[in-house]
Amino acid sequence: MKIILSVNCLSKGGAERVASLWANGFAKFHHDVYVALFDNQRPISYSISLNVKINYIVPTRSNKIARYISRLLMYRQYIKKVNPDVILAVQEPYGWWSKLAVFGLGKKIIYTDHNAYEWPKGNSEVNRFRHFEKYHLNRIFDAITVLTDVDRKLLLPKKKETYTMPNPVSFEVCDSVPAKSKVILAAGRLDVWQTKGFDLLIRAWGKLCAKFPDWELQILGDGSDCSKEFLTKLAINLDCGSQIKFLGFKNNIIDYYRSSEIFVLSSRFEGFGMVLTEAMSQGCACIACDWKGRQKEIIRSREEGLVCPSGDVKELTRALGFLLVDDEYRACIQRNALIRAREFEIDKIIERWELLFKDLNLYN
Template identity: 40%
Template sequence: MKIMIILNRIARGGGENVAVQLANQFSRMGHEIFFVSNKGRNDISDFYPIEENVQILPCFRHYFPLKIFSLRRTIKKENPDIIIGIMPDSTFYTYLAALGLHKIIISSDHSSFEKNPYSQRHLFPYLLKFYFNAVYDCVTVLTKTDYDIVVKKFRRTEVMPNPLSMQPAESIRVNRKKRILAAGRLNIWHCKGFDILIKAWAKVQEKYPDWVVEIAGEGETGRQYLEGLIAEKHLENRVILSGFHLNIKDFFSDSEIFVLSSRYEGFGMVLIEAMSQGAACIACDYKGRQREIIQDDSQGLCVECENEEALAGALSRMIEDEGYRRQVQENGWKRSHDFTPDKIGENWMRLLGELQKRR
């Protein structure tokens, strides 16, 4: 099968990472893959490793509408069987470029279909997401929660979780550090709920003097605020802001507990990554999305968003009950295998095959 994956711009981000992962996985499965973006192979490799067999086609180096004409030439030349647009803007450009070419177009969306209450709403992205998505052959969403919101709005909607960006650990590491890890950009601390984690930890930390909270991530403005909060709560030696880590996998595999404290989270790939390395996970559940990952208490703990007391209680339970923590680490690690590139790739192939048959 000839599959074209289109991404308007390459940067460090969740959707971009997934785009490259899908290209790599489809290539490993024996398909002919075209990856269209604004960068060449060397530039993409600076961000993400990409398979040699994936054909890189730089195409978004012009301004609108020249980029549409350039993309149309590329589509006509390569004649793919199916085109996957990664995120709404990429799919919209694809739709315009492919008018009259009778191509199967999939919009692969990587955020919640509810407005992020902590960011401004802009009209054009809103129209792309909620209205233009209705014209494509299929829209993939990350969770069943999002599926229920949009299933009646679009031609066809499929739940397609993101694939893991790291291989699950071969076995669960023992003798981990008594570390409660969180990760994310500090400048969006409010969305990530790092203040909630710090306040929850302040309620119980005196009982656990040999444990620390460590937040991995960078962002100068956010760092200043969080350092102020840490000082206010007298937690200078109990909460560490350790900055950006190139290999976060090592931190997952060496931490007893991982916490996703977000006020808003469309999916939470970092949660599955932590599970894949054997960390016992606690997640603030945003409207049921994280409960689709942590399916029951044997795989981890889900608590209400913005509830410091509930998060503090979950931390205490996970720290004090070592037997339970070991069970969660084992079952969470097993659960993460449902999100490997092989598994997600099989789901994609089923969908692509069905769409081809309908044509």
Template identity: 30%
Template sequence: MTEYPQRDIFFVSNSVDELGGVTSWSHQMARLFTENGHRVHVVGITEPAVVQELGELLYPTTTLYDVHPPRVGSARGLKGRLNVAERKLRAERAAGMREQAAKLTALFRAAHPGAVVIVTQVWAMEWVELADTTGLTVIGMSHESFGYCKKTSRFRRVQKHYKDVDRMLALTREDADRWIGQGMNNASFMPNPIPFMPGVPSPRTENVVVSVGRLHDQKGIDMLLDAWAEVVPRHPDWRLRIYGSGEDEDEEILKKQCTALGLDDSVDWMGRTSDVPSALRGGSVFVLPSRGEGFPLALMEAMAAALACAAFDCAPGVHEIIHDGEDGLLANLGNIGELARRLDTLLSDRTLRDTMGDAARTNIQRYTADEIVRKWENLFAFLER
């Protein structure tokens, strides 16, 4: 790897070991920066509800709170302002935030000149902005598309808490331009690197469609099941393997839907996996049915494994990763019949699957770890001027 000036780099997230793509990305980048000679520290605000196993780490981690900070209601309106219990809880939370932000200040003050703070989630930024970041470069990130973020409470919080950071990073140029259009003139973009580049691609010999993702509404598994109900009568020798877990209630609802659609004989619920490469090697097609994404790691992993992919075009990151018709097939978001037809096309034509899978493995290498680290290093140098 190219040598770069050594820095202290802090990743600050909601949690150190929360289940999800942001955590996986944070630790991938922390490892890459550590291997590049930087001093990395990963900080989480609180313990998560659902944990992912991280294995042995090459860098320290810190979690600020022993217990989750108090959740408070809205202070809007006369009722909110006069609610004594809520006012007390809000005051306790504010005092606790200042106390925990002081821990961040202590970490930051011990850093060498040129240190960088990368805030991966806007909730965590509420603590960072209470800390003393004098002399540090602060970068705030949104790991979801502009369109999906705009439908959530995070949209206003990004505008509020990231407006004064040195750089606010979206995942694509298209989303950065949309943030700039909202007055975020510090916005730019940084794509994700490929999580891994397997030495051996999938042989694509099994009649298996693979899905990898949390069993959560955002990931659209309910729409995938509806699409699969249209596909499987034409391809009864194919199976759908769904890797991932979620809240017990969510899993139960999805499995009841599967049974109601008569799909129990063609759908395998695989649960969480710590070996995504092996899961992908066991398939010939990958499907991404999400309602919202940023720059989906699972899609990049599947393409690196040489799987042809079908996906809802739910975000700029998706149609930037997939070249529709060349290395995968896109369907309009929410159009279940169209997604079913895309899957039918891939399942019906092995030559097409192989051609698209090979193209996917080649094309996705524009997001290699070395290339993305180089982009980060150039950004650090630019912001330090």
């Protein structure tokens, strides 16, 4: 089957990383895979199979309106040339670009959404149009994939062809738990520290660090000097600054997962949390702050990890303290995390795509 993946780029970014994994996975399953990229300024950051064909839809017009029209026409010509059985549009606005480009061509489009269908109250990104777009306008696509069953239940009354498609794990799952150091790890962009809940994690660690002087909290992720300064001052004020390191962006994040005993997803709001399955794949004992049931779909029981309510410093402190104290329980969680992570391996996710394609009669 011929598949076009339509995505902005294959550079840094969660949705972009997922698109690269899908492309390689579909190629492994003997599909003809084409990737349409709309940004040629950012280099490809991920390893792409030689069987995946990449094309840039980038016009050279200087006038903004002319550039939009030219891009749409280029994309339409590309679709006509490839003649795909289906187009997977990754995130906004590529679903709409695809819908316009296939007008009259009879091509099916699956819109793949990588955000939750609920937002915290007061979130500045949320407005009436975005809500209307997600719950009403997006129904024009032949199918929609969402990250969790929670989101699927929200959308099903509006769109019957809604499917749960969790993100694949980015790394090969370890066969056994690697050697670990006394490190608590977190990861995410510092400039969105409020969303990522790094202030909550630092406050929780501030209540515990004196009892565990040989442990260290490490936070991976780039960000502005202003964000780093704020979080550093918070740590100093809580007397835990000497046991926290802000390490910036790391290309070898897998090494940090492998060497860390504990990983914490402290987000106030998170649609899925790829870092959570990544950490589990490398044998970390994980704690996840749950956003309305979404992270509970990854960590299903106390045998696989600990889950606490998002935004609750008291419960986060309790969960972290419990893992720090009980070595035997922590080791048990680490072993079970590897088993659970295998259910998110790319082959398992492509099998879910195959079932979706059959459900949409794409093989007929």
